Amino acid sequence: MSVPPLLVFTDLDGTLLDHHDYSWTAALPAxxxxxxxxxxxxxxxxxxxxxxxxxxxxxxxxxxxxxVENGAGLLPPRATPDETGDAYRDLRAALDTIPGDLRALFRGFGDMTDSEVAENTGLPSTAATNARRRAFSEPGLFTGTREQARDFVNALATAGVRARRGGRFLTLSFGGTKADRMEEIAESYGSPLTVALGDAPNDVEMLEKAERGFIIANPSGNPLPVLTGEREGRIRRSEKSGPAGWNDCILRLVSELG
Incomplete structure (x- = not known):
């Protein structure tokens, strides 16, 4: 396999997909x-x-x-998704090993019905069903205090489970980030120039690790702080939001690279 001129890694919601209507047509030219x-x-x-x-x-x-699942797993080319992976079953089993009073404070997608996931995420029912078809990680709502959350995370850590806080959910996994997977995939393609685009805190590691990064404007979210790569000139910010900003950044980069 020949080495491609570059390799693009992209977040979806708020980046390649419009935050409101989930359209990506504005990125079609790029x-x-x-x-x-x-x-x-x-x-x-x-x-x-x-x-x-x-x-x-x-x-x-x-x-x-x-x-997929914030770097906890990969979907190979042309592959059909598994219904549920061993990692997810092991993760759910690890949850049940921690003290009951802490376990009761966490309600994961595996504890919810499709309609409850739809209600908590704003997803339509079909999308909520697919969001519950997990193979590697478990997002959920933690309703305890900050101290209880610390105890919950520490109890899971003894079972090798990591917890990461997102905008709404606490997500559990056995590790792996978007940046980790990016490195693996880049090596499989012969290590070409890597480009990353994202808009949220869970994209930061990927943006920093890429040789070129673009923070896509998202008026609906809190802006990311100035990143190390920005100070070094490796990371830039789009003027437009969502797929329109994605399109402009990619076309500009391609033009610069000749």
Whole structure:
């Protein structure tokens, strides 16, 4: 396999997908340009494989791997998502080993019905069903105090489980980040120039590790602080939000690289 001229890693919600209508049509010119250049575009999202697989197909990116569940797992090229992975079953089993008073304060997607996930996420019912088809990680709501949350996280750590706080959910996994997976995938492609695009705190590690990074404006979220890569000139910010900003950043970069 020849080494592509570059390798693009992209978040979805608020980055390649519009924050409000989840459309990606504004990024079509840049996606078409990358396809013509033979540049793989790797989706890197907190979404499950079941959520990403149809989107990847629709975007004509099925030949590329995808980073799923915030880096806890990978969806290989053209693969069909597993219903539930061993890692997820082990994760749920680890949850049940911690003290009952702490366990009762955490309500994960595996403890909820599809309709409860839809209510807590704002997703339509079909999307909520796919969001519960987890293979590697478990997001959920923790209703205790800060001290109880610390005890909960520490208890899980003894079982090898990591917890990461997102905007709404506390997500549990056995480790792995978008940046970790990016490094693995880049090596499999022969280590070309890596480019990352994202808009949220869970994208920071990926943005910092990439050789070129773009923070996509998201008026609906809190802006990211100034990153180390920005001070060094490796990371820039888009003026437009969502897929329109994504499109501008990619086309500008391609032009600069010649």
């Amino acid at each position: 996606l078409s340009r990358l396809r013509a250049m033979g540049v793989p575009v790797v989706i890197a999202s907190s979404k499950t494989a079941a959520e990403i697989a149809p989107l990847r197909e629709e975007m004509r990116l099925a030949a590329c791997p995808a980073i």
